Amino acid sequence: MQALRSRRPWRGAYWSSWRRLLTQSCTGSENPELTNDVKHRIESHWREQLSGGQFNPKEPVDKYYVLSMFPYPSGNLHMGHVRVYTIADAVARFQRMCGKNVFQPMGWDSFGLPAENAANQRGVEPASWTEQNIAQMKEQLKRLGCSFDWNHELSTCSPQYYRWTQHLFLQLHRHGLAYQNEALVNWDPVDKTVLADEQVDSQGCSWRSGAKVEKKLLRQWFIRTSAYAKQLLDGLEDPTLRDWRDIINLQRHWIGECNGYAFNLLTSASGLLRVWTAHPEHLKDPHAFLVLRNSHHLSKLEDSRSLSAENPFSGTTMPVLFGDEVTFPPKCDVYLAAPSFRSEDKELWDSYGLAFTSTGKEEVALSPANWELLRKEVLQAATRLNVGGYRVSSKLQDWLISRQRYWGTPIPIVHCSKCGAVPVPEEQLPVSLPPKNSPKEAFLCECPKCGEKDARRETDTMDTFVDSSWYYLRYLDAQNSERIFDPALAKNFMPVDLYIGGKEHAVLHLYYARFMNHFLHSCGLSPTSEPFSRLLVQGMVMGRSFRVKGSGRYVPEKEVEIVNAKKNQAVLKETKEPVVMTWEKMSKSKLNGVEPSDMFNEYGTDTTRLIILADVAPTSHRNWSSATFPGILNWQKRLWLTLQDFQEAREDQTPSEIVPTSEEFLAEDAKLFDARNFYVKGATFNYRHAHQLSVAISKMQGLTNSLRRTPKHVLRHGKQFERALAAQIIMLAPMAPHFASELWSKFVAIPGRLNPASQELQWSEDVLAQRWPDIDAAYNLDLSIKVNGFENCVIKVQRTHLDKVTHSDALDIAFNTESVTSYLIDKKIRTTNFVLYPGIEAILNIYVDKAQKAQKPATSDDAEAQPRA
Numbered sequence: 107m108q109a110l111r112s113r114r115p116w117r118g119a120y121w122s123s124w125r126r127l128l129t130q131s132c133t134g135s136e137n138p139e140l141t142n143d144v145k146h147r148i149e150s151h152w153r154e155q156l157s158g159g160q161f162n163p164k165e166p167v168d169k170y171y172v173l174s175m176f177p178y179p180s181g182n183l184h185m186g187h188v189r190v191y192t193i194a195d196a197v198a199r200f201q202r203m204c205g206k207n208v209f210q211p212m213g214w215d216s217f218g219l220p221a222e223n224a225a226n227q228r229g230v231e232p233a234s235w236t237e238q239n240i241a242q243m244k245e246q247l248k249r250l251g252c253s254f255d256w257n258h259e260l261s262t263c264s265p266q267y268y269r270w271t272q273h274l275f276l277q278l279h280r281h282g283l284a285y286q287n288e289a290l291v292n293w294d295p296v297d298k299t300v301l302a303d304e305q306v307d308s309q310g311c312s313w314r315s316g317a318k319v320e321k322k323l324l325r326q327w328f329i330r331t332s333a334y335a336k337q338l339l340d341g342l343e344d345p346t347l348r349d350w351r352d353i354i355n356l357q358r359h360w361i362g363e364c365n366g367y368a369f370n371l372l373t374s375a376s377g378l379l380r381v382w383t384a385h386p387e388h389l390k391d392p393h394a395f396l397v398l399r400n401s402h403h404l405s406k407l408e409d410s411r412s413l414s415a416e417n418p419f420s421g422t423t424m425p426v427l428f429g430d431e432v433t434f435p436p437k438c439d440v441y442l443a444a445p446s447f448r449s450e451d452k453e454l455w456d457s458y459g460l461a462f463t464s465t466g467k468e469e470v471a472l473s474p475a476n477w478e479l480l481r482k483e484v485l486q487a488a489t490r491l492n493v494g495g496y497r498v499s500s501k502l503q504d505w506l507i508s509r510q511r512y513w514g515t516p517i518p519i520v521h522c523s524k525c526g527a528v529p530v531p532e533e534q535l536p537v538s539l540p541p542k543n544s545p546k547e548a549f550l551c552e553c554p555k556c557g558e559k560d561a562r563r564e565t566d567t568m569d570t571f572v573d574s575s576w577y578y579l580r581y582l583d584a585q586n587s588e589r590i591f592d593p594a595l596a597k598n599f600m601p602v603d604l605y606i607g608g609k610e611h612a613v614l615h616l617y618y619a620r621f622m623n624h625f626l627h628s629c630g631l632s633p634t635s636e637p638f639s640r641l642l643v644q645g646m647v648m649g650r651s652f653r654v655k656g657s658g659r660y661v662p663e664k665e666v667e668i669v670n671a672k673k674n675q676a677v678l679k680e681t682k683e684p685v686v687m688t689w690e691k692m693s694k695s696k697l698n699g700v701e702p703s704d705m706f707n708e709y710g711t712d713t714t715r716l717i718i719l720a721d722v723a724p725t726s727h728r729n730w731s732s733a734t735f736p737g738i739l740n741w742q743k744r745l746w747l748t749l750q751d752f753q754e755a756r757e758d759q760t761p762s763e764i765v766p767t768s769e770e771f772l773a774e775d776a777k778l779f780d781a782r783n784f785y786v787k788g789a790t791f792n793y794r795h796a797h798q799l800s801v802a803i804s805k806m807q808g809l810t811n812s813l814r815r816t817p818k819h820v821l822r823h824g825k826q827f828e829r830a831l832a833a834q835i836i837m838l839a840p841m842a843p844h845f846a847s848e849l850w851s852k853f854v855a856i857p858g859r860l861n862p863a864s865q866e867l868q869w870s871e872d873v874l875a876q877r878w879p880d881i882d883a884a885y886n887l888d889l890s891i892k893v894n895g896f897e898n899c900v901i902k903v904q905r906t907h908l909d910k911v912t913h914s915d916a917l918d919i920a921f922n923t924e925s926v927t928s929y930l931i932d933k934k935i936r937t938t939n940f941v942l943y944p945g946i947e948a949i950l951n952i953y954v955d956k957a958q959k960a961q962k963p964a965t966s967d968d969a970e971a972q973p974r975a
Contacts, residue, residue: 130851131848131851131852131855132147132148132150132151132152132848133147133148133848133852135855137750137753140742140743140746142708142709142710145709145710145712145713145845146710148710148844148845148847148848149251149710149711149712149844149845151844151848152843152844152847152848153248153249153251153844155847156251156253156843156844156847156874157248157251157252157253157254159198159202159208159209159210159253159254159255160202160208161207161208161209161210161255161258162207163582163595163598163599165207166207166598166599167207168205168206168207169206169207169208169209169598169599169603170198170201170206170207170208170209170603170604171208171209171599171600171601171602171603171604172194172197172198172201172208172209172210172602172603172604172606173194173210173211173578173581173602173604173605173606173638174190174191174193174194174212174605174606174607175190175605175606175607175608175611175615176212176213176214176215176574176577177214177215177243178214178215178216178218178220178221179214179215179216179221179236179239179240179243180220180239180243181238181239181242181243182242182243182246182701182702182703183243183246183247183250183702183703184647184692184699184702185647185649185692185699185700185702185705185718185730186608186646186647186692187702188250188647188702188705188714188715188718189644189647189718189724189728190606190607190608190644191247191250191252192250192252192715192718192719192841193606193642193644193719193724193797193799194210194252194604194606195210195250195251195252195253195254195840196715196719196793196799196840196841197604197606197793197797197840198210198253198840199253199839199840199843199874200793200794200840200878202253202874203836203839203840203874203876203877203878204794204877204878205877209255209258209581209582209599210252210253210254210255211254211255211258211259211260211581211584212247212252212254212255212256212259213258213259213260213261213262213577213581213584214236214240214243214259214260214261214262214263215262215570215573215574215577216236216240216261216262216263216264217262217263217268217513217514217515217567217570217573218513218514218570219297219299219314219511219513220314221235221236221239221263221513222511222512222513223297225513231541231542232263232512232513232542233263236261236263240261244256246702246703249706249711250702250706250711250715251711251712251715251843251844253843257584258581258582258584258585259584260577260580260581260584262515262570262573262574262577263513265536265538266587267573267580268515268516268536268573269535269536270580270590270591271515271568271572271573271576272515272516272517272518272530272535272536272537273532273535273590274572274576274590274622275517275518275568275572276518276529276530276532276535277625277629278329278330278625279529280529281625282330282492283329283330283333283625284327284328284329284330285327285328285330285370285378286325286326286327286328286519286527287325287326287328287377287378288323288324288325288326288375288377288403289323289324289325289326289328289403289506290321290322290323290403291321291322291323291324291326291506292305292306292312292319292320292321293319293320293321293322294312294314294315294317294319295317295318295320296312296315296316296317297312297314297315297317297511298510298511299509299510299511300322300324300326300506300508300509300510301313301319302505302506302507302569302571302614303503303506304360304613304614304617305614306319321403323403323406324508326506326507326508326566327506327507327508327517327519327564327566327568328504328505328506328507329504329505329507329572329621330504330505331502331504331505331617331618331621332368332494332496332498332502332503332504333494333496334496334621334624334625335361335362335364335496335497335498335499335502336364336496336497336498337624337635338357338361338617338620338621338624339358339361339364341620341624341635341636342354342357342358344635344636346601346634346636346639347636347638347639347640347641348639348640348641349640349641349642349797350641351641351643353609353612353616353641353643356612356613357612357613357616357617357620360502360613360617361499361502361617362498362499362500362501362502363499364497364498364499365384365497365499365500366382366383366384366435366497366498366499366500367382367383367384367386367485367488367494367495367496367497367498368380368381368382368494368495368496368498369381369382369383369386369389369488369493369494369495370493370494371415371416371417371418371424371493372415372416373404373413373414373415373416373426374409374412374413374414374415375404375407375409375413377404379396379404379415379426379440380440380494380503380504381396381415381440381442382435382438382440382442382498382500383435383442384435385444385447385477385481386480386481386484386485386488386495387447387477387478387480387481387484388442388444388447388448389417389419389420389442389444389484390419390420390471390472390480390483390484391420391444391445391446391447391472392420392421392422392446393444393445393446393455393460394417394420394422394424394442394443394444394445394446395424395425395426395427395443395445395455395458395460396415396424396425396426396427396440396441396442396443397427397428397429397432397440397441397443397454398426398427398428398439398440398441399428399429399430399434399439400428400429400430401439402428402439402440404426405428410426410428413425413426414426418487418491418493419483419484419487419488425458425460427458432454435500436499436500436501437500437501438500438501443455446472447472505569505618505621506569507568507569507571507572508566508568508569509566509567509568509569510565510566511567512539512542512567513539513567514567514568514569514570515567515568515572515573516536516537516538516539516563516564516567516568517564517566517567517568518530518535518537518564519563519564520551520553520554520561520562520563520564521561521562521563521564522553522555522556522558522561523558523560523561524553524556524558525553525555525556525558527564528553528554528555528561529554530554531554534554537563546562549562549563549565550562550563551563571614571615571618572618574615574618574619575615575618575619575621575622576619576622576623576626578600578602578605578619578637578638579591579596579600579623579626579631579632579637582595582596582599582600583595590631591631593630593631593632593633596631596632596633597633600632600633600634600637601633601634601636601637601638601639602637602638602639603639603640604639604640604641604642604797605638605640605641605642606641606642606644607643607644608643608644608646609643609645612643616638619637619638620636620637623635623636623637642724642725642797643725644724644725645722645723645724645725645726645727645728646691646692646727646728647691647692647718647727647728647730648689648690648691648692648727648728648729648730649689649690649691649692649696649698649699649700649730650663650687650688650689650698650729650730650731651687651688651689651690651696651697651698652665652666652676652685652686652687652697652698653685653686653688654678654683654684654685654686655683655684655685655686656683660695660696660697660698661678661685661697662697663697663698665678665679665680666678666679666685666687667679668687671687674686674687674688675687689727689729692730700730702714705717709735709739710845711844712742712841712842712843712844712845713738713739713742713842715841715842716738716741716742716803716841716842717734717735717738719799719800719803719841720734720737720738720800720803721734721737721800722800723798723799723800723801724797724798724799724800741807741810742842742845744810744814745810745834745835745838745845745849746849748810748813748814748831748834749831749849749852749853751818751821752821752827752831752853752856753852753856755818755819755821755822756821756822756856756857756858757856757857758818758822762819762822762823763819764817764819766823766824771819771820771823771824774816774817774820774824775820775824775825775826775827776826777812778812778813778816778820778824778826778827778829778830779826779882779885780885781808781809781812781813781830782809782826782829782830782833782879783881783882783885784808785805785806785808785809785812785833786809786833786837786879786880786881787881787887787945787946787947788801788802788805788808789802789805789806789809789837790878790879790881790945790946791943791946791947792805793837793840795943795946799841802837802841803841806834806837806838809830809833809834809837810834812830813827813830813831813834822858823860824860825860825861828859828860828861829861829866829867831853832853832861832867832876832879833879835849835850835853835873836850836873836876836878836879837878837879839873839874839876843874846873846874847872847873847874849873850872850873850876851872851873854869854870866879866880880945881905881945881946882905883904883905883906884904884905884906885904885905886902886903886904886905887902887903887904887905887908887945887946887947887948888900888901888902888903888947888948889901889902889903889908889911889916889919889947889948889949889950890947890948890949890950891916891919891920891923891926891950891952892949892950892951892952893926893929893930893951893952893953893954894952894953894954895951898925898926898929898952899923899925899926901919901923903948905945908942908947908948909942909944909945911942911948912940913938913940913950916940916948916950917938917940917950919950920950920952926952930952930954932956932957933954933955933956933957934954934955934956934957935952935953935954936953936954936955937953938950938951938952938953939951939953
């Protein structure tokens with residue numbers, strides 16, 4: 107007991123008083139049938155005692171930071187929320203039971219268009235609408251039984267949060283990474299705001315409204331994410347990243363190959379022009395000029411024929427011409443021509459009728475022998491002048507963050523007729539949102555630099571992806587009013603150990619969050635460049651939708667008669683019109699959603715949690731169908747009956763016909779020893795390593811089958827049965843905490859304990875305070891030997907020995923195993939790989955190539971036998 111407490115210093119006196127309450131069962135010694143009413147009684151009894159985490163920010167040892175993507179507060183949970191937060195909570199509770207200091211925060215991504223539009227429709231302020239929704243969803247999350255650490259709650263629309271978002275913007279601005287420029291932008295005509303390139307889908311439609319995007323020329327704020335493009339690309343190779351799988355490919359594709367350099371050059375139109383080239387030395391050409399596509403927005407200017415751009419590297423002004431005849435870099439509409447370097451550019455110069463004069467001195471300076479030196483000079487000058495020079499792909503653009511909407515983080519800039527764009531001083535943060543529909547006069551202010559009275563505040567607000575690009579760091583120090591967060595806390599608890607969210611955020615949010623963390627790492631605030639070690643990208647919850655064939659109108663299921671479910675054949679009940687049945691993402695518009703509150707009311711919270719976790723892997727889409735419910739419902743009833751049978755057997759005082767020392771009894775006891783270890787091993791692997799929680803449920807159901815098959819005399823006298831039943835309840839607890847707590851309170855109240863002094867069970871503590879079940883030292887585990895991914899053999903090794911096996915030991919075992927050596931006779935070993943999962947299994951992979959037979963020397967006879975040419 108003392109050892110457990112020393113590993114969990116964050117639990118303290120509060121934990122002790124709390125756990126005494128938990129020993130009381132709400133059903134007591136009565137054994138009612140497990141009806142929905144009984145489930146609701148159980149959940150009402152345990153809910154308040156099980157909510158909330160026990161994170162200790164002063165204990166970095168054995169930290170585990172599990173983070174699920176925070177929700178937009180729409181007012182109601184949907185089944186997608188239920189899935190992601192149940193997965194996160196199951197993992198968090200499991201890790202706590204393994205002795206980890208778990209941090210599982212929750213907050214609200216509360217700025218943005220949906221809240222503003224919804225508030226406008228209802229004639230209320232977005233702030234009050236959002237606050238009401240947050241309160242409602244918080245209660246729903248508590249009903250879901252999640253152990254979030256509400257002491258670290260945050261909301262991005264709170265001035266206490268967006269003050270630091272503005273601080274972050276000013277830091278970027280100070281480092282030359284936030285700038286304003288005119289750009290042809292993506293305009294959403296429905297939401298009446300700008301969209302970043304990343305927010306326009308492949309069909310040219312808005313990611314949110316679905317409207318066809320238009321092009322509009324506006325002066326906008328950008329964050330120079332391209333400055334970190336190469337770092338972000340290289341970061342995808344970071345060995346700390348686990349389970350990123352195809353997300354790495356999506357990120358790599360978005361960033362592109364960083365095979366060139368981007369420069370931001372000032373044009374005669376007073377804007378910045380992005381110029382990308384694979385050859386920075388070409389900017390040293392005094393005759394360099396630029397060719398822009400005819401569709402480029404600068405071609406629409408009245409004075410576009412006399413347009414030019416400053417070239418600070420050659421000290422010249424470059425002509426800017428328009429045409430489509432040159433070979434532009436991929437996804438780029440600017441071409442840098444260097445006549446002194448390339449003959450084809452010289453021909454292009456001539457075709458435009460530009461005068462070209464060359465001196466011998468110039469030819470010597472630009473000779474190929476000097477190109478490398480010239481390249482270095484250009485890149486060094488670009489850094490000094492803050493005009494780019496970063497390695498980047500030709501297609502990657504900077505992050506456009508301006509939004510022409512009210513409900514967002516105000517951009518902390520003041521526009522002055524004398525000083526231009528002036529950053530708001532830190533001591534004046536936050537720049538608060540004025541009341542909705544404020545007159546223009548509300549934005550008038552004094553210039554922080556010169557004191558001019560008719561300056562005005564920036565009216566654009568920031569893209570909400572800015573808010574969510576750093577929230578994982580603020581969670582650690584959510585109440586800090588003096589600084590953005592304490593770097594010491596970040597050092598102790600970053601990176602996030604497990605980040606859980608949907609694949610729809612695999613490019614946008616993850617890219618921006620990675621950029622912001624790389625930037626903060628370069629400032630010495632974040633300890634690692636990559637913010638998230640491991641990803642769990644959960645699949646969507648799909649509902650069956652019904653559309654009338656021809657019109658495509660969605661109809662509710664109650665209006666449909668299903669003719670053949672397997673063939674997706676159905677008709678409208680009234681008209682007999684054919685109906686198309688498909689599985690689609692749940693949504694109100696498709697009439698295929700399921701309200702979580704309806705599930706909680708009908709089946710109970712824990713049953714809903716188990717159903718959402720069962721049957722399919724978290725990463726796969728989940729087709730929501732009541733046909734899958736009986737498996738979980740029956741399992742819960744069987745567990746309930748197992749406790750009743752156990753109680754009856756222990757309370758039975760009649761003499762037993764089979765004594766505990768008989769061979770028959772010992773054989774049954776040995777079966778339970780094996781069953782406990784086998785299923786604990788499988789469940790633990792899927793909780794800790796694979797995160798295949800559906801498989802963990804299958805393993806637990808396998809243990810239930812073993813317990814249900816056990817004869818009554820073993821229930822009554824079997825030490826291994828008692829251990830196996832305890833393990834069963836403990837392993838269930840992370841997924842169904844209320845139900846498991848009730849089972850445990852009944853279990854510990856049953857008389858006749860056979861493991862009274864056991865170190866593995868803390869009889870006086872609640873189930874969630876138990877140590878996670880461990881594999882017995884004497885149990886034999888698997889050392890699997892695979893050749894080119896295929897299993898060759900499995901060698902049984904006692905747990906105490908397996909945990910000590912090294913790569914070298916495994917190779918020795920393999921090369922002394924006949925099935926392995928006989929298979930490798932004619933093969934050449936390319937490499938080997940060894941993975942040890944302590945207390946679970948070990949895997950040795952041997953990768954081979956088939957050895958080529960040595961060719962015998964050619965003879966004269968062989969030569970004569972060859973066909974003649």
